Amino acid sequence: MKPLRKKHLLAWRLLAVLLPAGIIIASLSLPVQLPQQLLQPGAASPLPIVLKKADRLNYTVAIRSNTTGSALQLEWINKTVLQYPTATIYAGENSKDISTAKLVGRIEARGNWYFALDSTFKTAGANHFIVYDFIHQQVIDTINCTP
């Protein structure tokens, strides 16, 4: 009993070191996110003005704004069910490298998705988006929105 208790205590002392270390390391590697709140599909309504748009076979992507231009929004509309069950969208420079891009949010295989963007978005990657499958670690698509 005595050695068993000591083993348990030792295991937890080890976890007390390893868990915070692991959590801190994982937290340090979190991607830079655009300072915005993920809007739930049901709660978000599209802003009235379409600034830029890109059309694909399976989905449409648009950057929208309000009438004064003070609010920006990324609109993602899945026209058909995506082949990927889940994917992330990054705003980046004109490349396929997500390590320098900023995380906008996560989309699912179907539905309409809206992400609020603020003014920093304009400097975060202009109108270039990377759609990334984080399970298989591969770029699904890169999208350039056009006016």
Next chain:
Amino acid sequence: MSASYTAVGWNRQKKYYDWLILGFCVFYLSIFVSLTAIYNPQYTFETVLIRATATLAVLLLHIILATGPLARLNRKFLPLLYNRRHLGVTMFSIALVHGGFSILQFHALGNTNPFVSLFTSNTQFNSVSQFPFQALGFFALIILFLMAITSHDFWLHNLSPKVWKTLHMFVYLAYFLIIMHVMLGVVQYETNPVFVVMLLAGTVALVSLHIITGTKEVKKDNQVFDKKKDGYTYVCSVNEITESRAKIFCIGTEQIAVYKHSGKLYAISNVCKHQGGPLGEGKILDGCITCPWHGYQYLPENGQSPPPFKEKVSTYDTRIEDSKVWLNPKPYPEGTTRPGAVI
């Protein structure tokens, strides 16, 4: 405790707790699915199921790992400890649903074997942010699987308590793998901090709980009893022991539980023959010392399980002088009858 092996020893209490566990799981999953249907109606059923089972399994694992120290701090948690194995198997089953659906959803749609795809689709082991986190979950699931299939007493007896205990201590590795699976997986792509905060709170609470109770227990184990006379050691006063309950004393290499029962004090080994449970933390039920872990029973006067069971533990002599309890730490052979000290 069984004279012969049966599938699972379901008594009334276990049935009650099993229904409670089932009810809680159904309630949790229903709430999760309903809220998702309301706030995220476009999620696919597979996605909802993967997330619901993931969060439920992590929650249950925290409850399971907290049960031991909580039961040491407060006896009201002992029923949870008594039913911990059923909760463990339930948690594994839920984790299995999560793992199974994840493999189906993320790896079964290509022309590669899903298990091959799991390990080859992402091989960035040198990257933290893009680490193949699914492999961590897979290995944790393997550990939980081994624990679940060996949870029955059949395996405890055939593997020996030492091997069985060692195997089941791998739950700590599984816990670490699961936390890292979450931190390197969903957390990397989740913009809502609530989930991370909840996970951190659970981890901190669990580690603190174990360190506090473990340190307390080890300190108790190392308590020095220096008042000795004629081979007996002074341990406490009679009033410090509650009726039908015990106090545990660690003298030399012996862990002894001194029970007060029907006007007498009896001393038996504190270590249950089943899984090494602390007999002194149990109580006397129907005239038998009952282990708090899984209900194994022993008669206080001879340390023998009541017929037809055959387990036996060592007994010891006690003496009372001026309401002071003296204990002889020399063990009698297992199952030896001792008269007990009259109070």
